[in-house]
Amino acid sequence: MSVILGIDIGGSGIKGAPVDTATGKLVAERYRIPTPEGAAPDAVRDVVAELVRHFGHPGPVGVTFPSIVQHGKTLSAANVDRGWIGLDADALFTRATGRDVTVINDADAAGLAEVRFGAGAGVPGVVLVLTFGTGIGSALIHDGVLVPNTELGHLYLKGDKHAETWASDRARERDDLNWKQWAKRVSRYLQYLEGLFSPDLFIIGGGVSKKADKWQPHIETKRTKLVPAALQNDAGIIGAAMMAERRAQA
Numbered sequence: 443m444s445v446i447l448g449i450d451i452g453g454s455g456i457k458g459a460p461v462d463t464a465t466g467k468l469v470a471e472r473y474r475i476p477t478p479e480g481a482a483p484d485a486v487r488d489v490v491a492e493l494v495r496h497f498g499h500p501g502p503v504g505v506t507f508p509s510i511v512q513h514g515k516t517l518s519a520a521n522v523d524r525g526w527i528g529l530d531a532d533a534l535f536t537r538a539t540g541r542d543v544t545v546i547n548d549a550d551a552a553g554l555a556e557v558r559f560g561a562g563a564g565v566p567g568v569v570l571v572l573t574f575g576t577g578i579g580s581a582l583i584h585d586g587v588l589v590p591n592t593e594l595g596h597l598y599l600k601g602d603k604h605a606e607t608w609a610s611d612r613a614r615e616r617d618d619l620n621w622k623q624w625a626k627r628v629s630r631y632l633q634y635l636e637g638l639f640s641p642d643l644f645i646i647g648g649g650v651s652k653k654a655d656k657w658q659p660h661i662e663t664k665r666t667k668l669v670p671a672a673l674q675n676d677a678g679i680i681g682a683a684m685m686a687e688r689r690a691q692a
């Protein structure tokens with residue numbers, strides 16, 4: 443059994459837990475520290491280091507981050523401090539923790555976990571995982587292989603608006619939409635994605651996956667099956683641990 447610490451950096455909380463990467467199960471209770479106001483790199487780095495100390499678990503660490511992450515660098519900052527743009531986040535966290543840290547986009551981590559242990563387990567073909575929260579995250583996976591950093595929340599959907607500014611869960615709250623009204627926006631977005639990617643399955647994650655009974659009956663896709671994510675809050679932590687393990691084995 444290989445147990446690896448996974449850490450999920452979100453807008454309101456930074457959560458971690460050791461994960462059995464053979465089963466996808468957390469082997470200890472999650473520990474959560476509120477995200478420091480503004481989420482500046484040094485403040486987030488200190489929280490990640492505190493989580494690593496808290497668990498004291500040896501070995502590599504996987505960390506998710508809500509931006510493009512290419513070869514360990516965070517390259518965008520749609521909903522976080524701009525100081526992350528171009529930062530070598532792998533190196534920042536590795537120095538602060540003394541561990542080999544692998545950083546991965548938050549939706550990519552959630553997607554990997556869902557297709558291995560969750561709602562997409564055993565599904566062949568193209569699976570598109572979308573997370574609805576402050577933004578919209580995306581993970582495109584074909585027969586278990588991830589194409590990282592698709593950033594489909596930033597497709598232009600309504601004139602000059604990104605999909606996430608119009609159809610995220612934050613947009614639902616901001617525009618005071620009921621679930622049916624929000625589902626109409628999401629349906630339009632999903633139908634657009636169907637035209638571009640012809641997925642075999644949509645998996646809908648993020649905070650809204652816990653409330654699927656409210657919105658799922660109102661969603662209309664053209665031909666693609668849709669399911670809510672199964673791992674909910676743990677998906678990012680599990681996917682981060684999976685990525686750290688892959689890198690350690692590479």
Ligand code: BGC
Nearest residue numbers: 508509510520549577578579
């Ligand atoms: C970011 C993505 C992220 C998504 C969900 C978007 O604004 O650009 O990198 O995956 O939010 O957090």
